[in-house]
Amino acid sequence: MLAALRARVARLEAGHGDRRGRDAIPICDGLPLPGGGLARAAVHEVLATSPGCGAAFCALLLARTGGTVLWIALEVDMLLAWPPGLARFGLLPAELVLVRARRWPDALWAMEEALRCPAVTGAVLALPQEQSAEAHPLDLTATRRLQLAAEAGGALGLLLRPDAASVAPSATTTRWRIGAYPTDADATLDEGCWQLELLRSKAGRPGGPWAVTWQAATGQLVLATATPYPARQAAR
Amino acid sequence: MTGRFLALHLPSLATNRLRRAEPRLPPTRPLATWAAFGNRRLLVAVDAAAEAAGLRPGQALADAQAIAPDLALQAAHPGADAQALQALAFWARRYTPLAAVDPPDGLLLDITGCAHLQGGEAALLRDALARLGRAGVAARGAVAGAPATAAALARARSDNPIVVNGIEAVVAGPLPLGPALRLPLALLDELQRLGLRRVHDLLDLPRAPLARRFGQDLLDRLDAVTGRRRVVLQPVTPPPDLTVVQDLLEPIITRAGIEAVLDRLLDGFCRGLRQAQLGARRVALLAWRVDGVVQEVAIGTGTPVREPRHLHRLFAEGLERLEPDLGFERMALEARATDSMAAGTQAGLGLGGRYDEAVAARDLAQLLDRLGQRLRVQRVSPVASHWPERAVAARSLHGPEPAIPPGWDVQPWPVLLFRRPQPVQAAAPWQAGAPAMLPWRGRNHAIQRAEGPQRLEPEWWRARPGLQRRDYYRVELASGVRLWICRGESPEAPAWLLHGYLP
Secondary structure, three states: OHHHHHHHHHHHHHOOOOOOOOOOEOOOOOOOOHHHOEOOOEEEEEEEOOHHHHHHHHHHHHHOOOOEEEEEEEOOOOEEEOHHHHHOOOOOOOOEEEEEEOOHHHHHHHHHHHHHOOOEEEEEEEOOOOOOHHHOOOOHHHHHHHHHHHHHHOOEEEEEEEOOOOOOOOOOOEEEEEEEOOOOOOOOOOOEEEEEEEEEEOOOOOEEEEEEEEEOOOOEEEEOOOOOOOHHHHHO | OOOOEEEEEOOOHHHHHHHHHOOOOOOOOOEEEEEEEOOEEEEEEEOHHHHHOOOOOOOEHHHHHHHOOOOEEEEOOHHHHHHHHHHHHHHHHHOOOOEEEEOOOEEEEEOOOOHHHHOOHHHHHHHHHHHHHHOOOOOEEEEEOOHHHHHHHHHHOOOOOEOOOOOHHHHHOOOEHHHHHOOOHHHHHHHHHOOOOEHHHHHOOOHHHHHHHHOHHHHHHHHHHOOOOOOOOOOOOOOOOEEEEEEEEEEEOOHHHHHHHHHHHHHHHHHHHHHOOEEEEEEEEEEEEOOOOEEEEEEEEEEEEOOHHHHHHHHHHHHOOOOOOOOEEEEEEEEEEEEEOOOOOOOOOOHHHOOOHHHHHHHHHHHHHHHHHHOEEEEEEEOOOOOHHHOEEEEOOOOOOOOOOOOOOOOOOOOEEEEEEEEEOOEOOOOOOOOOEEEEOOEEEEEEEEEEEEEEOOOHHHOOOOOOOEEEEEEEEOOOOEEEEEEEOOOOOOOEEEEEEOO
């Protein structure tokens, strides 16, 4: 009964089906997510307490969309997305287009155009690490626009932003927080150890934090058994 | 010879330019420019009012000021004059794509096959002179079968003649040598002493002694004027592959009007491209303002395009840069570069509404074109290099997919890299090995684990001096944050550098 109702609601929300499958993008086996993963044709927000983990997580998700993706950043950002590092997460240079905007409105415009284009399967808008949130406002209106563009085009939109004390409300479908997690003493630094937290979700309940390990050999995220502490405290 | 050439002579371009720049100057007040020759200051150009007052170029400045006390004087500026001439050549492209400057004070237009668009050569010449006159530029013109003949006629005769092909030597014969051949003054004096005043005086003489005494240059000029030697024009812009022009009865000012004209132009433009089986790669929109200024908006595309809607969207950004002021009276689209594009390759079949690959490729190319007008868009290709700054190179947006060199994507490289390594004040217990403490985001952090060193030597074969070898460490702070730091060997540079973030 409940499942049938959920399916009906999902059908209504989806509106007119897009041209490709509406299959969700898998993140990690064992995470209790509605639809089994991250929905396409939607914008998701990723708050990164550690810049490296956030970029790697976005690269992993974008690579799983299986098409051309855009990485949109600002010229003032001192940090560049680094294709050799991203390639380890499956995001190969053949699929990656790097866009750098001089002004913040241009970056938002580029993101919207990219999400609206049906030939693009994913796009990430990376906010600078060092800059304050006031310089690059990402309010309800802006995120709503992006969300509508993603629904029209069918692409996966990611907003990668540094974790701040207070994050403005947004119209994104989910909001995640990702942070670093100390590795076991016997593991090498090749494998990434992250903790994921689903802070907000339109379709379900928030969850986490979960400790996940990225295994370089298989290219998969694996849920660790240990229970992590909240990510916010980990960064401090 | 079948070419037809229009020469425009602008005898007082320098003073006309100054009057245009200063419209408040009353027209009756004499105006002249001067320049210093050694320790003498002489007039260079005088306008009509100054000429009427008895001033001549070459006069001493002090004499001129004594003759005409209210003389407005400006320093001569040959660079600005050349620029004004260049701008006029751009303007003259309304008549023909092949417009060239003829320094210091002339324009040469190849109007072969263009005159009928203006209602004949006489109408074209009248129109050009009238427009220049309205803009405040005095001009004389001539049409002939050879560029040098037309230039000589424009300079030497004041009746704006149009002469048919094949009689260049006949019409050039009675012209005086000075304006016709534009010889240096010393040579002209020498010829005058010998009683040679007109072109046909020289034509009657045997050529070999003439060349021996006065040089080959004189004969070359003579041959050019009589049409015996072919002169190739150097147009101010290379001729476009396709041009579509729209003349406007009323000058248009508003953005909506400009867009409507652009739409009409694009329709004809894309029809022309389709007939020629071409796709545009670089397109320029030219707009002639009523005061003679030509403005230009250029766009580029990644793949050959002939779709009006897409081209219109690309122009949308650039249209804001146009300054209509009093309005545009003529607009044109030029294809500066084209690629062949067979009919039917533009879109997919669209059978059954499936989103097929041809459509996807077109959509992506259009998106990248649009983004590229405003932002920096690039794709990268991997480079087989161990030096981090060299590991990627920019590549064409629409080129083939690059092959990944072996080992390139398996190194434990950072996902985010600083533009240039950031110096950090790390505390290392020993001279060798990883540091124990590292400041990050304003706080000192203990380093929990470290892996390394990975020693990278700069690529000496690229011969960039000043690069030092680096010892890279992958370190993990107590909180789990992983950084890529290196120790530079250089004695003056800070010892530890933060270069990137590991996943």
